[in-house]
Amino acid sequence: MNSEERADVVIVGGAIIGSAVATFLADRPDFDGRIVVVERDPTFRTSSTTLSAASIRLQFSTPLNIEISRFGVEVIKHLERFLAVDGSVPDVDFVENGYLFLATDAGRTTLERNHALQRGLDVEVALLDRAELRARFPWLHTDDLAGGSLGLADEGWFDAYALLQGFRRRARSLGVEERIGEVVGLDRDGDRLVGVRLADGGVIGVEWVVNAAGPRAAEVAAMAGVELPVRPRKRHVYHVEAPVSLGAAPLTIDPTGVYLRPEGAAYIAGFSPRDGDPDPDTLDLDTDRAAFESIVWPALAHRVPAFDHLRLLDTWAGHYEVNTLDANAIIGPHPVIGNLLFANGFSGHGLQQAPAVGRGLAEWIATGRYETIDLRPLGFDRIARGKLIRELNVV
């Protein structure tokens, strides 16, 4: 392939995942290659990153996801160590109110199993019975609940856009180049990618390509002839004003799957379809208030009776990049095309996973192995080997 321009690493997609990979790689003393991040929409208006609920938790059902989010919390709590530029540190306004997973009798066993696993990994989490829930959260309707799991530390929410800008600023300060453009093709020579084609006709010769294209990840993988089981699935966020304050409420997940958390003086709520409910692939962002009336509001009013009288302020939609096989990320090299790296399929938890994934792929590129968290169980080859890691706690 003839190409005048060359880069050591081209990252396709410059939102939270792409910019985290770029930052951690550029920060390594043992890497001095050229990193180019190609982003089709520098406003990030439709990226999952800016449309997300921007929350982080340790309450996962798989140990690796706990470890991954733990590093996410470390970064968010110590941005001065990771994202300072000329002494200035981004402010992401972390609200550490915890998550509260609620369960009826049907969900009690899963709640207890997750609790045991989390406690075994020193996650600060408390299992509350109905009476304890009522005492601690008097605004909750508890009659039909068996219990709840409350995160006591290292869980909450933050400003996703501020974190994104913090990563980008740090990356630029370390020499990462941002290119506005759309990747439309990947040139392959046998088992290697050799070039990245842009919509403006440009071609960049490469050593490594990182797929950080979020909900469009399967499109980018297809450019290399790879089928990636990641699909864009629409998720709504409803911004509501309530006549009462719930105080420092946690992000509360009802057994129906509907979640609620404070957002300033108001609240946001949403849900993911349950197994068997329609969940079509789509890249559109049209909003649907009907689901608020039929699913979200009834669940909220049941769980928080004071929310019977709330006002819908605003609705927006974004895309989960759903790994349709096991609702977990796909991270690392393609088993055949070894210089194509994936960071996809986060299925609703990619924002909090960005720091660990960014650091992990930086390690892989610089040294050929993971030095901190071993991300191999989330590798692409688990698909072929049928070694799925099913995450039960998908919100």
Ligand SMILES: Cc1cc2nc3c(=O)[nH]c(=O)nc-3n(C[C@H](O)[C@H](O)[C@H](O)COP(=O)(O)OP(=O)(O)OC[C@H]3O[C@@H](n4cnc5c(N)ncnc54)[C@H](O)[C@@H]3O)c2cc1C
């Ligand atoms: C409603 C909602 C709530 C969520 N809540 C949470 C939460 O509470 N906590 C959490 O951790 N996660 C949450 N998520 C998930 C999280 O937002 C995503 O997993 C994460 O932002 C994925 O980041 P990304 O950089 O991979 O994708 P994106 O943010 O979508 O970025 C991908 C980028 O790639 C660019 N791109 C795509 N194709 C190309 C191409 N061919 N050429 C150039 N550029 C390209 C796009 O323009 C885009 O900017 C939520 C998501 C949604 C939608």
